[in-house]
Amino acid sequence: MNFTYAQYQESADFLRTKLGAFVPKVAMVLGSGLGYLGDEVENPIVVPYGEIPHFKHSTAPGHKGQLVFGTLAGKPVAVMQGRMHHYEGYSYEEVSYAVRVLHLLGCDTLFVTNAAGGVNWNFQAGDLMLITDQIKIFMESPLRGENLPEFGPRFPDSSYLYTPALRDLARKQARKLDINLKEGVYMYFPGPQYETPAEVRMARILGADAVGMSTAPEVITAGHCGMQVLGFTLVSNMAAGVLPQPLSEEEVLEAAAAAREKFSSLLLACLEAL
Ligand code: HPA
Numbered sequence: 001m002n003f004t005y006a007q008y009q010e011s012a013d014f015l016r017t018k019l020g021a022f023v024p025k026v027a028m029v030l031g032s033g034l035g036y037l038g039d040e041v042e043n044p045i046v047v048p049y050g051e052i053p054h055f056k057h058s059t060a061p062g063h064k065g066q067l068v069f070g071t072l073a074g075k076p077v078a079v080m081q082g083r084m085h086h087y088e089g090y091s092y093e094e095v096s097y098a099v100r101v102l103h104l105l106g107c108d109t110l111f112v113t114n115a116a117g118g119v120n121w122n123f124q125a126g127d128l129m130l131i132t133d134q135i136k137i138f139m140e141s142p143l144r145g146e147n148l149p150e151f152g153p154r155f156p157d158s159s160y161l162y163t164p165a166l167r168d169l170a171r172k173q174a175r176k177l178d179i180n181l182k183e184g185v186y187m188y189f190p191g192p193q194y195e196t197p198a199e200v201r202m203a204r205i206l207g208a209d210a211v212g213m214s215t216a217p218e219v220i221t222a223g224h225c226g227m228q229v230l231g232f233t234l235v236s237n238m239a240a241g242v243l244p245q246p247l248s249e250e251e252v253l254e255a256a257a258a259a260r261e262k263f264s265s266l267l268l269a270c271l272e273a274l
Contacts, residue, residue: 002145010053012104018047024069024078027107031114033256035081037264041070056094058082073271078102085214087192092142096221103225110222112231115252116212117239119204120184125255129182129210130170131162131231136188136216143224152224161223166230173269184209186233188216197241211239234259
């Protein structure tokens with residue numbers, strides 16, 4: 001099934017009735033256990049996903065499932081506390097539906113975050129990684145089906161999905177804050193099972209530095225409609241087979257909680273510097 005432009009507009013119109021004169025400029029997708037920044041939004045207008053026409057629910061642990069509009073670091077933001085994933089049973093179009101709606105509301109920039117497994121030998125759990133590029137070779141594109149030219153072209157360029165100027169800005173802010181910001185390529189796996197050690201070795205050979213189950217679809221959709229994108233991965237654990245121990249959801253959420261201060265300060269500094 002493909003959504004129509006009218007459906008995206010319907011969602012945006014509904015949200016406008018909640019927002020009054022407020023126009024968000026920066027959309028923020030906060031991943032597993034990373035939703036806390038949404039609680040710091042000033043003058044918040046909170047809208048649960050369930051109230052918004054055509055929106056799906058977020059069922060993953062550590063994902064609240066609501067949009068928070070307001071001011072953060074002086075910028076008008078729309079914060080997604082929790083996202084939708086393909087492994088929850090949603091199509092990629094559904095997974096990235098909100099990005100287009102937030103774009104219609106006025107967002108020209110997307111900050112995207114996730115927790116993921118570290119593949120690069122030089123990483124360790126707790127590291128922050130600036131996403132420089134992504135690999136999504138599994139399954140179809142969120143742009144599959146009839147193109148909606150109101151959003152972008154049939155064959156969008158993917159050379160600069162993660163905006164170079166925003167990457168520079170992030171490096172600068174990390175240096176100022178004395179945060180050791182790693183960099184690398186995020187490779188998408190559909191999940192929900194964590195990867196096997198063999199899949200992680202494959203990912204490394206293909207050029208991945210981290211593996212995770214989100215982000216890539218939303219970023220493709222954001223790039224299609226011309227949004228600038230800044231992406232961060234919290235390396236919540238080393239990917240399967242890197243260390244002689246199994247992976248668990250608890251360690252992912254624990255790592256997210258432990259990184260709270262570092263992650264928040266970096267995101268806020270980047271927002272402020274926009
Ligand atoms: N793999 C995939 N997704 C993840 C991981 C991982 O190791 N850790 C957190 N999300």
